[in-house]
Amino acid sequence: MKKFVFTILILVTCLMNKSHAQNLPIGQAWTVVQNKYAKVHTYMSPVSMFANTSHIIELQNELIIIDGQFFTPYAFELKKFTDSIGKPISRFYISHDHPDHYIGFGDAFPDVKVYALSETIASIEKDGQSILEQRQAQFGPMIAKNLNKPSVIQQPGTETINNVKFIFEKSINNESAVSLIIKIPELGVCIAQDIVYNNIHLFIEGDTKGWETALKKIIGDKKYPTILSGHGKEGGIDLLNNNLKYLSDANLTILATKNKEEFKQAMLKKYPQYGGEQLIDIYLNYYLKPKNWK
Numbered sequence: 001m002k003k004f005v006f007t008i009l010i011l012v013t014c015l016m017n018k019s020h021a022q023n024l025p026i027g028q029a030w031t032v033v034q035n036k037y038a039k040v041h042t043y044m045s046p047v048s049m050f051a052n053t054s055h056i057i058e059l060q061n062e063l064i065i066i067d068g069q070f071f072t073p074y075a076f077e078l079k080k081f082t083d084s085i086g087k088p089i090s091r092f093y094i095s096h097d098h099p100d101h102y103i104g105f106g107d108a109f110p111d112v113k114v115y116a117l118s119e120t121i122a123s124i125e126k127d128g129q130s131i132l133e134q135r136q137a138q139f140g141p142m143i144a145k146n147l148n149k150p151s152v153i154q155q156p157g158t159e160t161i162n163n164v165k166f167i168f169e170k171s172i173n174n175e176s177a178v179s180l181i182i183k184i185p186e187l188g189v190c191i192a193q194d195i196v197y198n199n200i201h202l203f204i205e206g207d208t209k210g211w212e213t214a215l216k217k218i219i220g221d222k223k224y225p226t227i228l229s230g231h232g233k234e235g236g237i238d239l240l241n242n243n244l245k246y247l248s249d250a251n252l253t254i255l256a257t258k259n260k261e262e263f264k265q266a267m268l269k270k271y272p273q274y275g276g277e278q279l280i281d282i283y284l285n286y287y288l289k290p291k292n293w294k
């Protein structure tokens with residue numbers, strides 16, 4: 001744990017020094033897909049800062065945002081992008097209760113109405129403030145001062161907003177215990193968030209069977225050629241298959257190694273082009289504890 005905190009502190013200290021020199025690496029935003037009634041845009045923090053995505057659904061006269069970043073400067077970059085579109089934000093969704101998706105945006109978007117599944121609302125209500133304070137102690141001004149906690153329950157089901165049909169689904173036991181998947185059928189878009197990673201190391205806490213089931217379910221639903229991920233750019237069925245392969249490789253590597261360091265080195269060697277090496281440190285230090293490791 002100490003080593004992880006140290007690594008991250010070094011990273012953040014470097015970035016903050018750079019930030020003073022106005023050199024903080026910046027994120028990017030792009031339009032993924034559009035039709036007459038809706039556009040889907042993605043804002044993504046730099047790969048060196050976990051490539052956290054926020055997706056913006058632009059309807060005729062409102063914006064819906066999904067997920068709000070980890071570090072506050074990137075939530076402000078997201079705000080700059082949404083301001084440039086010039087439409088009010090009617091809903092801000094949190095896909096699941098991992099801090100990299102909900103602690104970043106409280107200062108940049110203090111007044112938006114925040115939606116989530118009831119389990120996510122309960123979890124953030126219980127632990128959100130203490131997690132925010134822990135991260136403030138670790139990362140200082142890179143972390144927002146305040147949370148904007150979700151308060152509106154999103155029930156699973158179908159809803160038409162501004163002439164566009166949305167399907168809200170609850171997925172359980174995938175990368176997190178409970179997560180919200182949002183589908184927009186007429187655009188062929190499935191917003192899967194952390195069920196799918198793109199060119200970033202997947203965050204593995206333990207058994208991955210539920211996660212694999214969730215990936216296979218999305219693969220089986222052929223109506224959605226565009227899958228939006230929680231870390232990294234969008235992709236298609238190939239991306240889902242890559243994620244399944246990564247999970248399989250990770251499980252085989254767990255069995256073939258004896259400790260954290262061996263595992264990490266083996267995964268870095270298998271996926272040399274992937275970002276988010278620090279994510280491996282985080283889950284190895286906090287979560288993943290295989291029985292066959294010393």
Ligand SMILES: [Zn+2]
Pocket residue numbers: 098100101194230231
């Ligand atoms: Zn995440």
